[in-house]
Amino acid sequence: MEYTKLKEIIGDEARIVFGDEIEKEYLTDGLNLEYGKADVLVFAENTSEIIEIIKFANEKSIPITPRGAGTGLTGATIPNNRGIILDVSKMNKVLELDEENFDITVEPGVLLKDIQAYVEERGLFYPPDPGEKASTIGGNISTNAGGMRAVKYGVTRDYVRELEVVTGNGELIKVGSRTIKNSSGLDLKDLIIGSEGTIGIITKATLKLIPKPKNTVNILISFDNLEEGVNSVINIIKSDANPTAIEFMEKNIVENSERFLGLKLPSNRGNAYLILTFDGEETEIITNYTKAKKAALSSGALDYKVLSDTEAIDTWQIRGALASSVMEFNEQVPIDIVVPISKTSEFVEFTNKCGEKHGLQVIYFGHAGDGNTHVSIIRNGLEETEWKKKSHALAEELYKKSYELRGVPSGEHGIGLNKSEYYKKVTEKINIEYMKSIKKIFDNNNILNIGKVYS
Amino acid sequence: MEYTKLKEIIGDEARIVFGDEIEKEYLTDGLNLEYGKADVLVFAENTSEIIEIIKFANEKSIPITPRGAGTGLTGATIPNNRGIILDVSKMNKVLELDEENFDITVEPGVLLKDIQAYVEERGLFYPPDPGEKASTIGGNISTNAGGMRAVKYGVTRDYVRELEVVTGNGELIKVGSRTIKNSSGLDLKDLIIGSEGTIGIITKATLKLIPKPKNTVNILISFDNLEEGVNSVINIIKSDANPTAIEFMEKNIVENSERFLGLKLPSNRGNAYLILTFDGEETEIITNYTKAKKAALSSGALDYKVLSDTEAIDTWQIRGALASSVMEFNEQVPIDIVVPISKTSEFVEFTNKCGEKHGLQVIYFGHAGDGNTHVSIIRNGLEETEWKKKSHALAEELYKKSYELRGVPSGEHGIGLNKSEYYKKVTEKINIEYMKSIKKIFDNNNILNIGKVYS
Incomplete structure (x- = not known):
């Protein structure tokens, strides 16, 4: 056999x-x-x-x-x-914590939430914070996962020091280094990060840590409409308020999540909300959120509420359940297009019009601080053939628009199987050719995750 | 013809x-x-x-x-x-400043100092700060240049959003994106960064900017000896003081630079010095340098001096001229090995012993906050054959040691021609093979910067 x-x-x-x-x-x-x-x-x-x-x-x-x-x-x-x-989910051991060099070495199957808990108990911090905490670190690295705290701290790529990888050819390689700086040869490490299992399988990862921030404060800001909310983001960033996270969400989808969880958002004014997080020393946080407050109010904010601990937990739970509360009741096509932050408004407006044109409901929420919108096209009981046709047509228009706005098809979820067709349409052919040639070097017989992403 | x-x-x-x-x-x-x-x-x-x-x-x-x-x-x-x-030095125009998305697009021949001045005049900041300000940004990207401020802000790689590149095959490609997040296909951008002109020539670069920090404070700390100074660095980092820069230098080389410039360091206690920079809001700086002071004094510091503006300028001038003051009087082999910060002390000690063994003077200074030591082997009038033989033997031992300590041959200068032989000796053969195969994809006829780095 x-x-x-x-x-x-x-x-x-x-x-x-x-x-x-x-x-x-x-x-x-x-x-x-x-x-x-x-x-x-x-x-x-x-x-x-x-x-x-x-x-x-x-x-x-x-x-x-x-x-x-x-x-x-x-x-x-x-x-x-x-x-x-x-x-690789059974390869889930923490192998080494190096408190002098601020890094941790783990197997690929360790869950994000387990890494976060492990280091935070020891006064350390792993900043990347994708929404799905039960994802493996191998998956996080393979998709260059982003998450909430990217505004201040960056994404997974920024916290990977060294990787052990088995390439598609079956060779074991170590890429990157245990050092902070590195200018020694071609950067094979960053080629592995975000490659979605198409050129190698990660078997070990050393991740950079930082000291755990002493305090965290959360803010909820209400706006009349989403455009005002999104536009105020640029002013908040310009104010040098240095927030850890800036998330946006609309009232209609918040209500969905509230019903799903049996919770209430600590504000019911307006139709759109920004959640801001600040971390660091207390005085630093106060200075920073005061700057953000000024920027938000001058951009049309209705109110600016510093959340108590309980309110913050509720608010983040509601934010966290936006996607699953939609999925619970409905089929959806999730899209995580990212555009330059100044284009977020234009993209959201286009999405609205486009949804109307195709007769489809579209909801969005996401990472306003980095232009990474999460758009969901909702099925709402549409018949199968109609649903496939319409959602496909709408998605295609959104990907095309994102490219015009100098965006890319995925900010943090990756391309995988579902977006591969759109991705290849909006990406320059020459780039796809280079990717295919690189795949051939690392996976000569084309066995790893074939037919995904660029292949 | x-x-x-x-x-x-x-x-x-x-x-x-x-x-x-x-x-x-x-x-x-x-x-x-x-x-x-x-x-x-x-x-x-x-x-x-x-x-x-x-x-x-x-x-x-x-x-x-x-x-x-x-x-x-x-x-x-x-x-x-x-x-x-x-x-490409005549391709030196700033093409676009995008203040909403915090980025600047430039030609490859623009000088680092010109970018820094251009953005700072407009309240913005390009954090990478390699010692040589008259270098081009194309060169900075090609070597993934690091510099003083890497401790807080990272290196050139962290500030490159998008590149336009002509590959060795003569094809024009755009890599990376104008967005903050990106999880769309293989990461060709980071392959170009640090590739030292071996696979493509950068013709345009979009760089990430941040708001300009409001205040900057510099500190000079004295120690009895270098080991104590270097060891205190880990405690300063652990204290969460978040310094922008941590540089170290020894008295004997400082004196060289003082003579060269006709300046005096604002402290003459001890034999080794750390220079720390802090930037940000005033309250934040005070909180942070107080933490660093506590950490330094408990690690054996002799004094901890907050520098006036004039003193800070003098101190940084002395630091900046360390390399050229040595070159002025002597031939040297510059080495920029980087090791995990916890190994800096062991590496410095090994370097000392090794220098003695080979009868060569060795000086070091550099970026203590990231383990990137700058070691210079000094000729001191040695006869040509003897000098080549001895300096080569010493360098080989240092590269071997750095590899044992989980370091890499270059933190920020790159490998180029001079270190290529050492680099290929300490790097796994399989990694070199992958690099050569990648070069073949981008530069099929092997015409770009041949015989350098890994090739």
């Missing part, structure tokens, strides 16, 4: 599952909308197994779909109807 | 110089120690010319050595005894 060798590699039968016995959740991603097929699901426990599996797959030309916690939203973990699903 | 076509491309005769008429400075770099040869020196004025020159060079298999201001310290701009020197 084709997969006998795989049994030898893994040994433990509990870590190999064949064909029909593979549970459905391993054939999809966080959206649970599309399902692929695979011949076998393998739970790897160490790097040597991954090397052997990849070498075996190369010999037999078997496609491999790498997988972490399966919380992605782009279909990157949906298998291509055959081959091996290579799950 | 072989280069007739080149004359057609350029038109203007003043921008082409042949053979013996090429001035010596174009055949070397900032060290002025080694000189190469070239057939022709071309001053490009726009991207189209660069595309045509590279296409021509591909047809005729002529090597190209790209060049900015020629301030590098690794021989990356020394031509390989034939071919074209492609100088």
Whole structure:
């Protein structure tokens, strides 16, 4: 049988599952909308197994779909109807905490929330904060995940020092370095970050940490409408208020989330809200949020509320559940287009008009501080063929517009399977060709996550 | 004649110089120690010319050595005894300042000091601050230049949003994006950054800016010896004092620089010094330098002096001239090894012993806040053969040691020509092979900066 060798590699039968016995959740991603097929699901426990599996797959030309916690939203973990699903979620150990050099070394299957808890208990801080805390760090690195705190601290890419990777050719490489600076040869590390499992599988990661901020203050600002809210963002940033996070959301979607959770936002004025977070020393926070307040009020804010601890928890819960509260009741196409912040307003306006034109409901929320809008096209009971046709047409217009505005198709979710077609349409052919050539170097027999992103 | 076509491309005769008429400075770099040869020196004025020159060079298999201001310290701009020197220093225009999105778009030949002045006049700030301010931004990007302010703000890589590049194949590509986040396909931008002209020539760059910090305070701390100074750095960082810069220097080299400039350091206690900079709001600075003071005094500091404006200028002038004051009187091999900060002390100690063993004087100074030591091996009148042999043996030991300490050969200067041999010795063969394969994709006929870095 084709997969006998795989049994030898893994040994433990509990870590190999064949064909029909593979549970459905391993054939999809966080959206649970599309399902692929695979011949076998393998739970790897160490790097040597991954090397052997990849070498075996190369010999037999078997496609491999790498997988972490399966919380992605782009279909990157949906298998291509055959081959091996290579799950690294059992490789979930913290290997080393280096408090002198401010870094932590972990296996790829460690969950984001576990890293955050581990370092914060020790007075340290891992700043990247994607919405999905039950995602693996391997997945975060593979999508260059962003999240709430990117405004002040940057994204996952900014916190990866060194990676151990098994390439598609089955070679073990170390890329990056344990140092703060590095100007030594071509940057292979950043090629791996954001590559969505198309050129290598991350088996170990060293992440940069910072001292844990002493205090955190959250602010809720209300506006008459979303445009005013989004426009005030630029003034807040210009005011040098240095917020950690700036999120925006509209009343209609907030109400959805409020019902879903049984909670209430601490303000019911206006139709659009910004949530701001500030962290650091107390005096620094006060100076900063005073600057932001001035900027917001002069941009038309209706009120500016410093939240109590309980209010802050409720507000962030409501923000956190925006996506799932929509999914709970409805099918959606999630889009995480990012545009230059000055173009956010224009993009939101275009999205509105475009939704109307196609007769589809569109909601948006997201990271106002970095132009990363999360747009959801909502099905609302539309018949299957109609839904596919309309949502596809609308999505295509949005991607085209984002490109005109000097944006890119994805700010933090990645391209995966679902956006690959749009991505290839708006991206220069020459760039796609270079990516394909690079894939060929790292994955000569084209077995890793094929048909995804640029391939 | 072989280069007739080149004359057609350029038109203007003043921008082409042949053979013996090429001035010596174009055949070397900032060290002025080694000189190469070239057939022709071309001053490009726009991207189209660069595309045509590279296409021509591909047809005729002529090597190209790209060049900015020629301030590098690794021989990356020394031509390989034939071919074209492609100088971009005349492409020195600021193309666009976008104050809403906080970025600036420039040609590659704009000098770092000119960018800094341009944005600071407008209340904005470009944080990377390499020692050599008369370097071009194209060179800064090509070496991922670091500098003084990396402790707080990061390095050049962290401030590059989008690049326009002509690859070694003569194709024009745009890499990166104008957005803050990006998770869309393989990261070609970071492959170009730090590639030292081996895969493409940067023709345009969009750089991220931040609001200009309101205040800056400088501190001078004295220690009995360098080890104590370097060790206190970890405690200062752990104290969450968030300094912008932490530089260290020893008395013997300070005296050199003092004589050279006719200035005096505002402290003559002890034998080793740290210079700290803090920037931001006044209250924030005071909170932070108080934390740093506590950490420094508990680590054995002799004194902790807040500098007046004049004292700060003198101190930074002395720091800035450390390298040139040594070069003025002596030949040196500059090394910019970077190690994890916790290993700085061990590396400095090893360097001392190793210098003694080989009978060579070694001085060091540099960026203590990021483990990027600048070591100079001094000739002190040694006879040529002896000097080459000894300095080579010493350098080899230092590179080997840095690798053992999980460091890398260059923190910010790059590998260029001079360190290529050492670099290839301490770097895993498989990494070098991947780099060579990538070069082949971008520069199929191997014409760009050949024999440098990994090639």
